[in-house]
Amino acid sequence: MRDLRRRAAEQLREAGVASPERDADLLLAHVLGVGLGRLPLADGLDEAQLAAYDALLERRARREPLQHLTGTAAFRHVELAVGPGVFVPRPETELLAGWAIEQALACDGAPVVVDLCTGSGAIAAAVKDEVPHAEVHAVELSPEAHAWARRNLTDVDLRLGDAFAAFDDLAGTVDVVVCNPPYIPLEAWESVAVEARDHDPHLALFSGDDGLDAMRLLEARAALLLRPGGVVGAEHADLQGESAPAVFVASGRWRDVRDHADLAGRARYLTARLAR
Structure with a gap:
C-alpha cells in the first residue's frame, strides 16, 4: 500500500x-x-x-477535477453532490459563507438570506445548515447547475433564472445578500487552472474585460433586495481587492464598504451595508 x-x-x-x-x-x-x-x-x-x-x-x-471523480465536495459542515455542469466550490468561499452565517445569526427573529449565483447551492446549504431558522432563497441561471443545487438544497426556496433580475417579490425585505459571482477577466483565460478552465462552466468563471461586469449588476440588485441596513457580501479575484469594493463606493448607496483577506492573506471578498 x-x-x-x-x-x-x-x-x-x-x-x-x-x-x-x-x-x-x-x-x-x-x-x-x-x-x-x-x-x-x-x-x-x-x-x-x-x-x-x-x-x-x-x-x-x-486534470479532471477530483470532485468530479468522487462525485462530492465538502463545504464547511455539508457534503455537496457535484459533477459536470456545475462550478466546484472552493475552500476559500467558506470564508464568505461564514460571514453570511454570522450576519444571519446576528439578526432578530428569522433572517432572510438570498444567495445569488448559487451554483451547486454551497453557500445556501451552509447557511441553512448552520442557521436552520433562516429563510433562505437561492437562484441559478444554468439549468445544469440548477439541477445539482436541487439535489443539495432542502428547505430552501431555489429558483431557476437570472440572479440579477430575481426575487422582485422580496424587494426591501432581505437581511443578507451573498454572492460568489463570475469575476475572471476574459483576458485572463490562459492563467486559469486547467481543472477550472476545461471543466467548470464558463458562465461561472468569466465576467467581461475587467471581471467586474457581474459585480456591477450585483451592486444594483442587492440595493433593491436589502432592507435599509441590510448587508451584502461578494467574492472576487485576489487582484480586485480595490476595484471590486470601488463598485459599491461609487454608487453612493453603501456604507461600511470593506474588503477581507483569505487565510493566505489574499484579498478575497467584500462586504457592505445598505445606507438607511
Missing part, C-alpha cells in the same frame, strides 16, 4: 496536479470506501479495486 500510494502521487505530480499526495490518497479512500484516517490500516486492493483506482488516477492526471 505504501508503494502504491507513492507511485500514484508521483503519477499525479508529473501531470502537474497541485496536491498529488492528498489527491492520490483521497481517490484511494474513495475506491476502498473508507475515510482518509483508515488508509494506513488498509491491507490492499483486490483486482477490481486496483483497476478502478488506476482508471481514476488516469482521469485525474488528465
Whole structure:
C-alpha cells in the first residue's frame, strides 16, 4: 500500500496536479470506501479495486477535477453532490459563507438570506445548515447547475433564472445578500487552472474585460433586495481587492464598504451595508 500510494502521487505530480499526495490518497479512500484516517490500516486492493483506482488516477492526471471523480465536495459542515455542469466550490468561499452565517445569526427573529449565483447551492446549504431558522432563497441561471443545487438544497426556496433580475417579490425585505459571482477577466483565460478552465462552466468563471461586469449588476440588485441596513457580501479575484469594493463606493448607496483577506492573506471578498 505504501508503494502504491507513492507511485500514484508521483503519477499525479508529473501531470502537474497541485496536491498529488492528498489527491492520490483521497481517490484511494474513495475506491476502498473508507475515510482518509483508515488508509494506513488498509491491507490492499483486490483486482477490481486496483483497476478502478488506476482508471481514476488516469482521469485525474488528465486534470479532471477530483470532485468530479468522487462525485462530492465538502463545504464547511455539508457534503455537496457535484459533477459536470456545475462550478466546484472552493475552500476559500467558506470564508464568505461564514460571514453570511454570522450576519444571519446576528439578526432578530428569522433572517432572510438570498444567495445569488448559487451554483451547486454551497453557500445556501451552509447557511441553512448552520442557521436552520433562516429563510433562505437561492437562484441559478444554468439549468445544469440548477439541477445539482436541487439535489443539495432542502428547505430552501431555489429558483431557476437570472440572479440579477430575481426575487422582485422580496424587494426591501432581505437581511443578507451573498454572492460568489463570475469575476475572471476574459483576458485572463490562459492563467486559469486547467481543472477550472476545461471543466467548470464558463458562465461561472468569466465576467467581461475587467471581471467586474457581474459585480456591477450585483451592486444594483442587492440595493433593491436589502432592507435599509441590510448587508451584502461578494467574492472576487485576489487582484480586485480595490476595484471590486470601488463598485459599491461609487454608487453612493453603501456604507461600511470593506474588503477581507483569505487565510493566505489574499484579498478575497467584500462586504457592505445598505445606507438607511
